[in-house]
Amino acid sequence: MDDKLKRAIDRRMAGAALPGASKARMIQIAIKGKGSRSVRKRKMFITAAAVAAVMVSGCFAVQVIRDNIRQTMTSWEQTNEGTPLHLSQSDAGYTVTLDEIYGDTVMVYIKGMVSRDDGVPWQAAQYEGDTEEGISGARIWFEEADFVIPGYAEQMHQLEKVWKRAQYYFLTDVNPDDNKQEFIMSLSAQEFPLDGTITVLLQGLGYWEDTAGTQTHVIDGTWRFTVPVAREDTGETLAVGRSIQTAAGTVRLDTLRFSALDVFAEWSGANEALFAGDKENTYLLLKTGEKLPYQNRIIDHAGGTRIFMKFWDFNKGLGHISADDVQAVVFAGQEIAIA
Incomplete structure (x- = not known):
């Protein structure tokens, strides 16, 4: 092989x-x-x-x-x-x-x-x-x-x-x-x-x-x-619209999307700022105290000013996650409160 x-x-x-x-x-x-x-x-x-x-x-x-x-x-x-x-x-x-x-x-x-x-x-x-x-x-x-x-x-x-x-x-x-x-x-x-x-x-x-x-x-x-592919839309979308300032520039958390088995975040800002931070300081923080690191970041727009961030596949086995389960989103060490 x-x-x-x-x-x-x-x-x-x-x-x-x-x-x-x-x-x-x-x-x-x-x-x-x-x-x-x-x-x-x-x-x-x-x-x-x-x-x-x-x-x-x-x-x-x-x-x-x-x-x-x-x-x-x-x-x-x-x-x-x-x-x-x-x-x-x-x-x-x-x-x-x-x-x-x-x-x-x-x-x-x-x-x-x-x-x-x-x-x-x-x-x-x-x-x-x-x-x-x-x-x-x-x-x-x-x-x-x-x-x-x-x-x-x-x-x-x-x-x-x-x-x-x-x-x-x-x-x-x-x-x-x-x-x-x-x-x-x-x-x-x-x-x-x-x-x-x-x-x-x-x-x-x-x-x-x-x-x-x-x-x-x-x-x-x-x-x-x-x-x-006809099916019920079981997703949940939460508009956030909050910005933080990082060393590389300003980023804005536009939306959180909750799928049946995964969670995503949509961000906008300067390309270099959007790709700042690693899995240790960029994660979804649940009300239980559990942290869900991001799995990958994908360029959402050809200009590179928007990204689609997928948190850990299948929610790390934590079960289905909804907006009510989320305390905050942490990006490059800075917290954006959700609860």
Whole structure:
């Protein structure tokens, strides 16, 4: 296997223990693991995210200490439901099923499954994250993963907006005797339509039978879906409109966006000021005292005077976060009160 691919699929996200507020929202937590894989294609770059996140202009994980994805998913799904998809494609002896979609106008999540048509268990290698990261997963990946929103590239060019992103995560195989593997896709765009269809293309499927990657299997298959995206807009938007002065200039927190499983902030200001500060002094501060560092910062406008900041993927396993859970946003060590 190519060394770059092995390095990309072996990166992990950081985790955190559930705070009391999130525990109260959850009836039960499925103690399972999750994995994360994403693919670097031509003209793409890997972000600063701990998970190798694919970002492309104009187009598109064993018992664990904690499980970021399942903990936050379970928190949200106690009181919300997605829209069933029931889409299935088979190729090269494997069937990919897209089961459910939910999200808002920025973030969309698609839950799915890959099964072996011969009924044989996968026996895919698993890994367990360290104490700090707390992430485990199945060592499975797609060679190519992409999605297309019809007309999106043209629309975003006119608005001088330049990004959208796709990530996917294979969950830990909690039943190694069956032939199925769960995954979730998280698709983000600045203007994600609430109706119509998108095209999701998955090509090539690989997995390791041992943690060292010496027994590698790659299946040359193609699974293409036309996915209806009609769904309830479950997002929450909080207008903030407050500025702070940093050593590099003035920045303004325009908006906080709360998706089902993630939180984002929209900032404006001078480009050099927008990229000041690191994960130790730039974070979302919850009323519980928990800190949610940023995962990556994406230029939201071609001029570089606006950024879209994504806080830690899947809320570090803290459960669904709403505006009522937030105390402040800290940028480059300076606090902007929200509560």
